[in-house]
Amino acid sequence: MQIMMENIYKAFGTNQVLTGVDFELEAGEVHALMGENGAGKSTMMNVLTGLHSRDKGTITIDGKETYFKNPKEAEQFGITFIHQELNIWPDMTVLENLFIGKELKNSFGLLRTKEMKALAKKQFDRLAVNISLDKEAGSCSVGEQQMIEIAKALMTDAKVIIMDEPTAALTEREISKLFEVIASLKKEGVSIVYISHRMEEIFTICDRITVMRDGKTVDTKAIPETNFDEVVRKMVGRELTDRFPKRNPTPGDTVLQVKGLTKKGKFEDVCFSVKAGEIVGVSGLMGAGRTEIMRAIFGLDPIDKGEIWLNGEKVTIKSPEQAVKSGIGFITEDRKDEGLILDFSIKDNMVLPTLSSFAPKGIINEKDESDFVQMLIKRLTVKTESAEIAVGKLSGGNQQKVVIAKWVGIGPKILILDEPTRGVDVGAKREIYQLMNELTDRGVAIIMVSSELPEILGMSDRILVVHEGKVTGELMKEDASQEKIMTLATGGQ
């Protein structure tokens, strides 16, 4: 299938999102679509698949002008969009999820379960995945859920699959499997539109790249004819000197010490320490127990054994409230589910952990509160006209800044960041890194959990590697390499 989108315009109210976009997709190519959050990538694909109608422009498919009324129509035509937020019904089985809305029925209207199972099995074999069809989809890992979505797309005989940030939640192993699948799909003549923020991946698997900025296509190039720096420059419209800003760490005293932390079935005998002004990176595969360890330190989940020492004093942290009082901040990996109240304004989100400090006499001093919020907005360069806007309306990068601001506001001694730049564009990423550096300069101890190896290597002073709930290694920045980390993360020596 060959697709041509020409001079597409789309506005939402007064917000002009697409201003003359061109996009071209050949049969059997993997085409990367890059751009900062809000550049219009998803909107463009939503216009293609009929979720949004276009205001202007033409879409030609295989030489014929074609417009879809809704995504279902596009799907029947062979174009499937796998969204970043997965469409999974967590309480239904994997099989039910695969066939939702297109169940096979016999003449009595009853389900033909056997046939559906056989079909599903065939797709899973093709993808070389091994997920039980009777399992509840909600109990599958995010990676598995992603595979379910891909299998679903393949079952509709898709000729074009659009993937929005498919690897954001996958482990390295799952990613390499996904790449194999993409390669074999390509051989079968399926084209892939690959939306991602991860440069390494794009240069590994894509044939061409289209860069978007501010609702326009900036350029389309064959991958061998371009490089990282050029892409980033085109994306942000300016030079980014380098991805990870320089810093001069001057670690102080040990702030946090974890001794023998154990929770059955999750993690075991975890020991590590963090100094003031230091960034400790925590690496490992998805499901290795990294997040669970952080949740336990923050008092969200109880532990079976082990000790936590803060500034040389043994403490028991039984609730997040105690953790916050001890000066620990926790930026969770899922900002929409755990980090933010999406309907609430920027202001109301930012002051959540510090509410009581604005009400020494019981009544909130709204002037103090709004001064404080303005200060944080400025300091974190949150791009917004007003502090009263609902955070749900902000871009991913700005949302993440609001979460971080919330914790910067408590004047933290220890900051735990779990996947701090997931779904965040290059420009905002760098600003977040810079902010982390600023915080460490002022003596904050940072623990950064990340699945992105370049980020771990670029930002950490020290790297802990977790494998199946155990710390399998500790590497100093100088000694660390992707290979060493991966070996430790997969249980090798």
Added chain:
Amino acid sequence: MNSMNAGVKPTKTTMMNTITQKLGPFLGLILLIVIVSVLNPSFLEPLNILNLLRQVSINALIAFGMTFVILTGGIDLSVGAILALSSALTAGMIVSGVDPILAIFIGCILGGLMGIVNGLFITKGKMAPFIVTLATMTIFRGLTLVYTGGNPITGLGENELFQLFGRGYFLGIPVPAITMMITFIVLYIVLHKTPFGRKTYAIGGNEKAALISGIKVPRVKVMIYGLSGMLAALAGAILTSRLNSAQPTAGTSYELDAIAAVVLGGTSLAGGKGRIVGTLIGALIIGTLNNGLNLLGVSSFYQMVVKGIVILFAVLLDRKK
């Protein structure tokens, strides 16, 4: 996803939306008052208005507590039963010689404790508020029948202060209406000007995010169910004073009127969104309907039908926005 990185502006349409959202229930009330007073001008007579305020006060007090509960995403079905049980206990104390005002005070504390029981099952027991309060509704109602033997408690004496509480006037205004307004002002401040109020909204908006932000979610919830119980008991004291007796079946289905007032006031049953002013207006809408339909001589059977239709359409309009 579609928001531009360059910052978001509040557009005209969203401003209009928030205005209609905030004024919607109020405009509804005005419209209702206009209709009723055109059909029967005596509705607007000061005496009738004061009467209406007194009638509204009991439902409004319960609905204020319900507002907090619903803002956290919960529900409290037990308020009617708490009202009955605390009234019976209060009346029992008065009959056995406890000072009536002290008895009302103790009754409110007991109502608060009953609410706290709800809160503890909901937070510590991790049970759904609907289930817990459905069960305690039955339990409290049953205990009321056990305690009263199914008969009203009468012989509450001639204490003037006590009689004033439900029947009296102060500066020409019914005392229950004054109680309602004072409670409203206090709760308005609590909800909109204190950390406790913000936490209430935060829990309803996203409980996980609230917990991770260091908010003591269980404690706030227990306090809110306690508040709901206490306000139900306060409403019960007004009712007891007005009837000069405690009825074992008092407060039956009051929880539904309270929920209706909250919903009419624009508060979302999903939690996190709504205002207590809306609840006051919602209670006034229900009160105006009852009062107006009575004045118009509509039978109480039809009144129920009309009330239900108004609720359906009010919420339908709210959805349309």
